[in-house]
Amino acid sequence: MDNKISPEAQVAELELDAVIGFNVGQFEYGNWIFQIEKSGQLSAKQDR
Numbered sequence: 001m002d003n004k005i006s007p008e009a010q011v012a013e014l015e016l017d018a019v020i021g022f023n024v025g026q027f028e029y030g031n032w033i034f035q036i037e038k039s040g041q042l043s044a045k046q047d048r
Helices: 007-020
Strands: 025-029 032-036 042-046
Touching: 007 032, 007 042
Parallel strands: none
Antiparallel strands: 025 032, 032 042
């Protein structure tokens, strides 16, 4: 069984960080690129 955290769970966790006051901007986590906007909206895309 695969114990990796699903990308959806990671995004939910990162969205929580964004709401708490994570810096606005772009950062990479593993092979994912996350973009945090001033509204607190978080988007993620996989870097191939």
